[in-house]
Structures are given as structure tokens and as C-alpha cells.
Amino acid sequence: MSRKVLVLGEVRDGSLRNVSFEAIAAAKTIAEGGEVIGVIAGETVSALGAELVQYGADRVVVVEDEKLKQYTSDGYAQALLAVINQEKPEGLVLGHTALGKDLAPRIAGKLSSGLISDVIAVEAGGGNIVFTRPIYSGKAFEKKIVTDGLIFATVRPNNIATLAKDESRSGEVSSLSVEIINLRAIIKEVVRKTSEGVDLSEAKVVISGGRGVKSAEGFEPLKELAQVLGGAVGASRGACDADYCDYSLQIGQTGKVVTPDLYIACGISGAIQHLAGMSNSKVIVAINKDPEANIFKVADYGIVGDLFEVVPLLTEEFKKLKV
Numbered sequence: 001m002s003r004k005v006l007v008l009g010e011v012r013d014g015s016l017r018n019v020s021f022e023a024i025a026a027a028k029t030i031a032e033g034g035e036v037i038g039v040i041a042g043e044t045v046s047a048l049g050a051e052l053v054q055y056g057a058d059r060v061v062v063v064e065d066e067k068l069k070q071y072t073s074d075g076y077a078q079a080l081l082a083v084i085n086q087e088k089p090e091g092l093v094l095g096h097t098a099l100g101k102d103l104a105p106r107i108a109g110k111l112s113s114g115l116i117s118d119v120i121a122v123e124a125g126g127g128n129i130v131f132t133r134p135i136y137s138g139k140a141f142e143k144k145i146v147t148d149g150l151i152f153a154t155v156r157p158n159n160i161a162t163l164a165k166d167e168s169r170s171g172e173v174s175s176l177s178v179e180i181i182n183l184r185a186i187i188k189e190v191v192r193k194t195s196e197g198v199d200l201s202e203a204k205v206v207i208s209g210g211r212g213v214k215s216a217e218g219f220e221p222l223k224e225l226a227q228v229l230g231g232a233v234g235a236s237r238g239a240c241d242a243d244y245c246d247y248s249l250q251i252g253q254t255g256k257v258v259t260p261d262l263y264i265a266c267g268i269s270g271a272i273q274h275l276a277g278m279s280n281s282k283v284i285v286a287i288n289k290d291p292e293a294n295i296f297k298v299a300d301y302g303i304v305g306d307l308f309e310v311v312p313l314l315t316e317e318f319k320k321l322k323v
């Protein structure tokens, strides 16, 4: 059974976030041969439509308004609901990002629909679309199907492979005029915390430090390794609480959830709350002085040693591989 599926393309700093293309891949599975339509909201975003098409969308609807320059729940909900009203889709996919986590329940509420959040895999089989999502902080997985109504899901970044980008693909990019009214919050200014390099939630490589790094300066060797590997630096709550780094780096149950290809945990004991944010990484390397540290139970490779000796050695070796 083919379906029409909408996908919200998420824009940050003028570019589409990678999770938008992962959402298109999920939407293709849900559509089962039906039409996949990208939606982009923003002030001037129509030029981004072509990229959604190159990643698999059949066409794109753009809602442009100066009031959509910054994300607000009210503004984006009005824009997306207007496109839903026009297109009457059977499926809807958003990224499970800060934006998606805010917007999706609001849309589901307005449509009186269900929502399967934080999806890490989508399969079509036996007439159903089966969604897999982690539960109990990643210790188990559940499979869900929608039996009635809109098939609505948010997909966790870095879990669903994008389709190959095809620059020869073309599709219509149309615009829908929507009156954005009654915004209860108006963003006057966005002051970003200075974060260097790669976005932690989308990084393919994450080098994380815990209380074992001992100071803010102790993060320097981790930053060097991250730079050589083109990755991002993360942290345990222990390191954040000790003021070695900013809380925006915290990974875990009450921090960010990351699923990179490579996660290197340095001086992190492996508390269950930390594992909740990284245990689904593809390859986990742990560096810890304590051979009994819990982190070794989830690690694919364990190095028992002092991180201040091991991390610079790894950096040197990776530098040689890059030459």
C-alpha cells in the first residue's frame, strides 16, 4: 500500500541538517512507493529545496515568512499544519532533535494523532511499517506499528542511513503562503555558546572526557584527538559538574544522546546514566586506569592506562595515518 509522506527539513545556520536526509530515507520506507514531500520553513529557504530532492524527496513545499526566521513552536506548527492541511499525508517524519522533540508532540496534539518518537529503524513487512525505538535508557528495544490514522514518527539522528545523494534528480519546489499569527514567543536574538568544530549530536566520531581528565586543561589532548579525527568533544556529567567543561557537552540520560560510528570514552567510569547517552554508538573504545571500570562492559576495545599517556599516542598515530 503506497502512502504520501511529509518530511520536515530542518535548517540550521542556512543549511539542512543531515537528520533531514535520514528522515527522507525513513519516509521512503513508510511511503512504500508513494510520494515523499519535503517541507521547509524559514525566512528565505527555497534554495534548499533542491537538496531534499537530491536525497530522495519527490517534491518540496516551502513556507517562507520573516516570522519563521527563528524557530518558534507556534510559528513552525502553523507552517507545518498548513502544509499538512494542503497535502493530507498518510505519514509524517521529523528529526528527533531539540526542534523535533518540541514540535512533533504539538502537531500530534493538534491532529489528535499518535506519535512514535526516537525511532532508530524503520522496516516495511507483512503489510505493516515496523518502528524500532530504544526504551529503559537504551537497555532494551521495542517494536511498534501504527494500526490506525497518521503514521507519525521522529527519527534519532545518526541511525538511519541516508539515500545516496543524486544531483541529477529534479523535483518541483513550490511555495505555500501561510499567515503566521499570534506568536506567543518572539526570538529577538540568539546568542550561541561558543562551540568549536563539529556538531556533537551529528558527529561521526565523539571523544568524551570524564572526571578522569581532572581539569579544563585536561580536555586539551581530547580536543586534539577530536580535531585529527574530524570529531566532536563530549563529556560525562562528572566532568561538567566539576566545571571542566560546559554542560552543552554532557552525554547521557540527562544530556545528549549520541550514536557516532566511533565513541572514545576517556576517564569515564561508565555509570548507567552515561551509558544511556552513548551505548548505541557503533564502536566504543574506553580508556581508563581502572581495569574494573564499568565502561569496559560496553566497550568494543578497552585500553587500561592513563589517558594522558594514551590519548596523545593515539593522536600521533592517527596523524601518521592521515599523511
Ligand code: FAD
Binding pocket: 209, 210, 211, 212, 213, 235, 236, 237, 238, 239, 250, 251, 252, 253, 254, 255, 256, 266, 267, 268, 269, 270, 271, 272, 273, 274, 277, 287, 288, 289, 290, 293, 305, 306, 307, 308
Ligand atoms: P567518575 O565516576 O568519577 O569516573 C572517573 C573515571 O576516570 C574513573 O573510572 C577513573 O578510574 C578514571 N580515571 C581517573 N583518572 C584517570 C586517568 N588519568 N586516565 C584514565 N582514567 C582515569 N552522568 C552522565 O555522564 N550523563 C548524564 O546524563 C547523567 N545523568 C544523571 C542523572 C541522574 C538522575 C543522576 C542521579 C546521575 C546522572 N549522571 C549522569 C551522573 C552519573 O551517575 C555519574 O556520576 C557520572 O557519569 C560520573 O562521571 P565520570 O564517569 O566522569 O566520573
